[in-house]
Amino acid sequence: MYAQISLVGRVTHDVELRARATTGEPYMQLGLAVNEGYKDHVHTSYYQCWLESEEATRASKAGVRKGSLLFVNGQLSVVDVPRKDGSTRTVARISRAHWDYIPLGRKADAPAAASASSVPAPAAVPAAQGLDDYSVVDLDEGDLPF
Numbered sequence: 001m002y003a004q005i006s007l008v009g010r011v012t013h014d015v016e017l018r019a020r021a022t023t024g025e026p027y028m029q030l031g032l033a034v035n036e037g038y039k040d041h042v043h044t045s046y047y048q049c050w051l052e053s054e055e056a057t058r059a060s061k062a063g064v065r066k067g068s069l070l071f072v073n074g075q076l077s078v079v080d081v082p083r084k085d086g087s088t089r090t091v092a093r094i095s096r097a098h099w100d101y102i103p104l105g106r107k108a109d110a111p112a113a114a115s116a117s118s119v120p121a122p123a124a125v126p127a128a129q130g131l132d133d134y135s136v137v138d139l140d141e142g143d144l145p146f
Contacts, residue, residue, distance in 0.1 A: 005076040008102060009034035011068045017060035028056040032072060049094040069102040
């Protein structure tokens with residue numbers, strides 16, 4: 001058995017596509033910072049995410065980088081990682097991860113000052129998932145199924 005987890009957070013550092021020495025399979029390791037809590041009790045949790053094969057290649061081509069807002073889904077495990085000084089630290093690791101960008105809902109015609117952010121926008125979002133437009137959908141109350 002394994003624990004499935006879904007997270008929304010920001011990438012903590014620039015990432016690089018690498019290849020496994022033994023198989024040549026592409027992989028990417030990224031840190032994900034997730035804000036949790038409410039009002040005065042907000043704290044940040046950090047997760048180590050491993051993207052493999054097609055997910056890693058897709059992330060590299062899409063321009064995932066520090067500050068990118070991602071939705072990540074994968075297998076959660078808590079592991080002890082050795083440090084250079086010989087001690088260990090406990091890390092929450094997400095493996096077999098799948099990811100996607102989180103749409104920010106900005107209008108293309110919005111003034112530049114209103115849509116400016118300290119985080120650069122992602123380079124390109126692939127339309128392979130069947131979604132051509134990541135804009136926010138505005139529904140009337142009559143359109144809701146409940």
